[in-house]
Amino acid sequence: xxxxxxxxxxxxxxxxxxxxDEAVRTESGALYYMRGAILxxxxxxxxxxxxxxxxxxxxxxxxxxxxxxxxxxExxxxxxHIFDCGGATWIAENGAYWASEVGVVVDLHxxxxxxxxxxxxxxxxxxxxxxxxxxxxxxxxxxxxxxxxNDEKLxxxxxxxxxxxxxxxxxxxxxxxxxxxxxxxGEGFVRIYEGTGTLLMAPMPYWRHRLFASMASLRAGAGGxxxxxxx
Numbered sequence: 001x002x003x004x005x006x007x008x009x010x011x012x013x014x015x016x017x018x019x020x021d022e023a024v025r026t027e028s029g030a031l032y033y034m035r036g037a038i039l040x041x042x043x044x045x046x047x048x049x050x051x052x053x054x055x056x057x058x059x060x061x062x063x064x065x066x067x068x069x070x071x072x073x074e075x076x077x078x079x080x081h082i083f084d085c086g087g088a089t090w091i092a093e094n095g096a097y098w099a100s101e102v103g104v105v106v107d108l109h110x111x112x113x114x115x116x117x118x119x120x121x122x123x124x125x126x127x128x129x130x131x132x133x134x135x136x137x138x139x140x141x142x143x144x145x146x147x148x149x150n151d152e153k154l155x156x157x158x159x160x161x162x163x164x165x166x167x168x169x170x171x172x173x174x175x176x177x178x179x180x181x182x183x184x185x186g187e188g189f190v191r192i193y194e195g196t197g198t199l200l201m202a203p204m205p206y207w208r209h210r211l212f213a214s215m216a217s218l219r220a221g222a223g224g225x226x227x228x229x230x231x
Contacts, residue, residue: 002101004082004135011208014075015082015099015137023066025106026073026099036069064102073099073137078209081144081162081200082137085130089166092128092138096162101134130163138162141205146198154193156201165197 003018014032017024031040042063065071085104100106109129130136138144140162147154149168154161164170171192193199205213 002135004099004137006080006082012075012077013079015073015080017065017071017073017099019065019068019071021068023064023102024071024099025062025064025102025104026071027097028061028063030073030098031063032072032074034065034069034071036067038065038067038069038071040065062106076139076209077212078139078141078206079143079202080137081140081202082135083200085132085134085136087133088131090130090136090163091166091170092130092136092163093159093161094127096138096140097128097130097136098139099137100130101136103132103134104130104136105132106130129166138200140202141209142202143204143206144200144202147201148198149193149196151196152194154199156191156193158203159191160203161191161193161199161201163200164193165199168193168195168197168199 002022002024005016005018007014007016019036019038034040040063042061080098085100091109097106107129109127144162171194172189173192174189
């Protein structure tokens with residue numbers, strides 16, 4: 001099996017993958033650098049997969065790296081989480097998938113349109129479905145907690161759950177029963193996870209990641225960037 005490590009230097013984190021005549025798949029654009037006898041291959045998808053990617057905005061090419069050597073993936077001010085798919089089906093939030101062994105099947109999962117709208121993800125919300133055997137790497141904004149639900153409900157005010165096992169039901173609802181109560185509470189819609197299974201959650205961002213996100217938000221609000229005339 002491929003060996004995945006999380007390396008932390010100078011306040012940033014990156015994933016190192018050691019291959020010994022093995023193969024891994026990564027998100028498009030995740031490569032930082034590699035050394036050794038490693039071949040990168042990016043196969044063209046089927047017509048159905050290509051059309052689906054156009055409709056969803058999901059990246060269509062996820063390269064596979066095969067051989068012996070070391071593969072380093074792009075660093076982040078956030079972090080990463082490694083777990084074993086273990087034959088179960090997982091649903092990962094859009095943008096959370098980073099890499100996996102080739103024994104893991106990577107596909108799309110579509111949420112109901114009304115749930116997508118309520119959760120603020122737009123009319124169509126496509127997430128990543130993972131199944132099969134092998135290790136998976138998720139990109140995370142902070143340290144990841146593993147939460148077990150046993151016929152229980154978890155209410156989350158924000159996009160903090162990175163992935164959940166397939167048996168957990170996900171929905172978005174008003175924070176209170178009345179529209180007035182939701183408006184005055186300041187909470188609006190919240191995310192609901194119900195059932196029995198496992199969730200991977202990162203509720204507390206790394207401070208550098210949070211600072212960068214805050215600065216980017218302020219810059220966008222001020223009309224920064226080349227079109228905003230502040231460069």
